[in-house]
Amino acid sequence: MPRITLEPRFQVEYLSILDSDGNLDTALEPKLAGEDLRALYRAMVLGRRLDERMVRLQRQGRIGTFAPTKGQEASQMGSAFTLRRIDWMVPSFRETAAMIWRGWPIEKLLLFFAGHLEGGQPALDQHDLPITIPVATQLPHAVGLAYAAQYRGDDVVVMAYFGDGATSEGDFHEALNFAGVWHVPVVFVCQNNQWAISVPLKKQTHSRTIAQKALAYGLPGIQVDGNDVLAVYAAAREAVDRARAGDGPTLIECVTYRLGVHTTADDPTKYRTDEEVAMWEQKDPLTRFRAYLEKRNLLEANVEQRIDEEIAEAVRRFESAPPADPLTMFDHVYAELPADLKAQREAMAAREPAAPARTGEMPPPSPTPMRGQRLTRR
Amino acid sequence: MAAMTYREALNLALREEMRRDPRVFVIGEEVGLYEGAYKVTQGLLKEFGGQRVVDTPIAESGFTGVGIGAAMVGLRPVIEMMTFNFALLALDQIVNSAAKMYYMSGGQFNVPIVIRGPGGPAAQLAAQHSQSMETYFYHVPGLKVVRPTTPMDAKGLLKSAIRDDNPVIFIEAETLYSVKGEVPDDPEFLIPLGKALVRREGTDVTVIAYMGMMYRAMEAAEELEKEGISVELVDPRTLRPMDTETIIGSVRKTHRAVVVEAGAGFAGMGSEIVAFVTEQAFDDLDAPVERVTGANAPMPYARNLEKLKTPSKDKILAAVRRVCNANGS
Ligand SMILES: Cc1ncc(C[n+]2csc(CCOP(=O)(O)OP(=O)(O)O)c2C)c(N)n1
Ligand SMILES: [Mg+2]
Numbered sequence A: 001m002p003r004i005t006l007e008p009r010f011q012v013e014y015l016s017i018l019d020s021d022g023n024l025d026t027a028l029e030p031k032l033a034g035e036d037l038r039a040l041y042r043a044m045v046l047g048r049r050l051d052e053r054m055v056r057l058q059r060q061g062r063i064g065t066f067a068p069t070k071g072q073e074a075s076q077m078g079s080a081f082t083l084r085r086i087d088w089m090v091p092s093f094r095e096t097a098a099m100i101w102r103g104w105p106i107e108k109l110l111l112f113f114a115g116h117l118e119g120g121q122p123a124l125d126q127h128d129l130p131i132t133i134p135v136a137t138q139l140p141h142a143v144g145l146a147y148a149a150q151y152r153g154d155d156v157v158v159m160a161y162f163g164d165g166a167t168s169e170g171d172f173h174e175a176l177n178f179a180g181v182w183h184v185p186v187v188f189v190c191q192n193n194q195w196a197i198s199v200p201l202k203k204q205t206h207s208r209t210i211a212q213k214a215l216a217y218g219l220p221g222i223q224v225d226g227n228d229v230l231a232v233y234a235a236a237r238e239a240v241d242r243a244r245a246g247d248g249p250t251l252i253e254c255v256t257y258r259l260g261v262h263t264t265a266d267d268p269t270k271y272r273t274d275e276e277v278a279m280w281e282q283k284d285p286l287t288r289f290r291a292y293l294e295k296r297n298l299l300e301a302n303v304e305q306r307i308d309e310e311i312a313e314a315v316r317r318f319e320s321a322p323p324a325d326p327l328t329m330f331d332h333v334y335a336e337l338p339a340d341l342k343a344q345r346e347a348m349a350a351r352e353p354a355a356p357a358r359t360g361e362m363p364p365p366s367p368t369p370m371r372g373q374r375l376t377r378r
Numbered sequence B: 001m002a003a004m005t006y007r008e009a010l011n012l013a014l015r016e017e018m019r020r021d022p023r024v025f026v027i028g029e030e031v032g033l034y035e036g037a038y039k040v041t042q043g044l045l046k047e048f049g050g051q052r053v054v055d056t057p058i059a060e061s062g063f064t065g066v067g068i069g070a071a072m073v074g075l076r077p078v079i080e081m082m083t084f085n086f087a088l089l090a091l092d093q094i095v096n097s098a099a100k101m102y103y104m105s106g107g108q109f110n111v112p113i114v115i116r117g118p119g120g121p122a123a124q125l126a127a128q129h130s131q132s133m134e135t136y137f138y139h140v141p142g143l144k145v146v147r148p149t150t151p152m153d154a155k156g157l158l159k160s161a162i163r164d165d166n167p168v169i170f171i172e173a174e175t176l177y178s179v180k181g182e183v184p185d186d187p188e189f190l191i192p193l194g195k196a197l198v199r200r201e202g203t204d205v206t207v208i209a210y211m212g213m214m215y216r217a218m219e220a221a222e223e224l225e226k227e228g229i230s231v232e233l234v235d236p237r238t239l240r241p242m243d244t245e246t247i248i249g250s251v252r253k254t255h256r257a258v259v260v261e262a263g264a265g266f267a268g269m270g271s272e273i274v275a276f277v278t279e280q281a282f283d284d285l286d287a288p289v290e291r292v293t294g295a296n297a298p299m300p301y302a303r304n305l306e307k308l309k310t311p312s313k314d315k316i317l318a319a320v321r322r323v324c325n326a327n328g329s
Helices: A034-059 A073-080 A096-102 A106-113 A138-152 A170-182 A229-244 A274-281 A285-295 A303-319 A326-330 A339-351 B006-020 B044-048 B060-072 B084-098 B151-163 B212-226 B244-254 B269-284 B303-309 B313-325
Strands: A013-015 A088-090 A158-163 A186-192 A221-225 A250-255 B002-005 B024-028 B053-055 B076-080 B114-118 B144-146 B168-172 B180-183 B197-200 B205-208 B231-235 B238-240 B257-264 B290-294
Touching: A013 A229, A034 A073, A034 A096, A034 A106, A034 A229, A034 A285, A034 A303, A073 A096, A073 A158, A073 A186, A073 A229, A073 A250, A073 A285, A088 A096, A088 A138, A096 A106, A106 A303, A138 A158, A138 A170, A138 A186, A138 B060, A158 A229, A170 A186, A170 B060, A186 A229, A221 A229, A229 A250, A229 A285, A326 A339, A339 B244, B002 B006, B006 B024, B006 B044, B006 B151, B006 B180, B024 B044, B024 B060, B044 B053, B060 B076, B060 B084, B084 B114, B114 B151, B144 B151, B151 B168, B151 B180, B197 B212, B197 B244, B205 B212, B205 B244, B205 B313, B212 B231, B212 B257, B212 B313, B231 B244, B244 B257, B244 B269, B257 B269, B257 B313, B269 B290, B290 B313
Parallel strands: A013 A221, A088 A158, A158 A186, A186 A250, A221 A250, B024 B053, B024 B076, B076 B114, B114 B168, B144 B168, B205 B231, B205 B257, B257 B290
Antiparallel strands: B002 B180, B144 B238, B197 B231
């Protein structure tokens, strides 16, 4: 019996279009309209400025623990920008910039991070899943959404986000395996930010790339410069188009860096050097993209200032929200209120003062029609 | 009415619900071509095709998560666990996603899934294959947990579970699949979740049991009748939400209670039932409530040990005699 070398045609591409020195590969440069480029930049700046503001709000005790985005704006926005409104975005817990772009009002996200249930409530026409905390568990859900699309004959595409650490979880592998076997329209976007809390990538996996993990499941994998918004966009555009055309899932690895803390409960000086952070600051996705827009004469005047005003307004609206109504604890545990919860709710209602009336600005907490009873078909 | 096995009753429920609602589909290991490890999905692939009867890779967390995702956008998956012991691999998806999604999305995404399959003691299937798994699930707010004892219950409760807007854990039993009983033909025959059933009326003592233990309690009750002890048998059918009213009502009538459960007794279903009976009907009791439970040990493989581990008719008889001989009446 022979012992021969099989020749599976495996390859993993790396894509970079605009590097940190401002060099541009014009042959690969995506054909985006000026208005689109401006919108992308605005969304990235909004992500950065809001992130910085949220860290301050957290330090002041006005919101709870959260996972900052800083440094990952290009990975998030380059990919999310390729989605239509009816496509689905499935976040993990660090996609604030992309979530705002997808339609979460800023004050609603702030409410979420302050613990209000309505903050986690996407608008009825918004095809976004809420934030999820157990690492990688959202990935099988994304495959489920895509299976449902296939089941109904919808042409929606699902884009799911996760980190480098998540690729060690079983749910990551199970999701890629299902997506491969069923050939469903999912784009898996890994934001490889080099760290999973204090664990560096080399302790997470012995693979040369994360992208190559796709190959084992029979799907294409591509590694991109995750701080190059043009490269992320180009790779995502290709993957989304392929998925929509019925040609199956893709794994995109965005090589990026978490410039800030893991969460506001973390102190990264304990496990990484200032030099490393400084090195990645040189590759800041915003600086690079700004220079590109400047060169193309597309930079809007005062864009940062206008964004800061927008954030300030949202923070004001957020601050005017009354504290969470104690009785909402029992809302949405079940589709109906079972007897034991009803009794506990009544006991609490008798103990706790009535909740203050809400301002008209916030969406009412209930009743909302159950999402599951709607079809996603256009 | 037609006489059929528990297995056939489940199959009929699936078939009727799949005919009625195109959003219902079945997914799991070996559910298609092989027609289920216990043949519950017999004939479904042929009738409904591969998109609605889906054989999956062996990945419990994966296919449970996929089902949750599909349910969030309005499909109604019925997920088969080859046995519930393997649902432990999907516990995070069930507890952290299925049970929490509706709550954490502020009511925007409900998860109308049914997770079904056999659980509990079987015939020499040993420690990793015979566990009474309901204890892992009924603790979790957001889940409903059903244990259907008879073919009629299997049909009526499974149909209700499929139509329910919440995630439902539906645990059958290897040892009951071939049990026969009368089952209504009506495709609109439903048994509401959260309603207990008095299976046998009696006046001296209430015995609360479900699944195989109910059949054992039934035999014990016949024997006790001859001794002049009249046993009322209550089957909770749904463990969460629990129909405490029916159980309390029965205890108020008989003033005595025994809970029988197959699993290990520590922090089991019996503990919960004894707790609420004591809280709500203490003054009605003429004797302490007794529990007859499995030993607090893994299920042995050896046939003789397996028999000893699980509550026997004799143990039920002894417990009932003890509470009936206690002071108070
Ligand atoms: C299942 C699970 N295990 C552990 C954690 C705790 N935890 C939260 S974030 C995190 C690191 C995740 O790293 P990565 O996937 O790279 O994402 P990043 O935080 O870098 O965006 C860990 C271990 C969790 N949330 N869920
Ligand atoms: Mg990471």
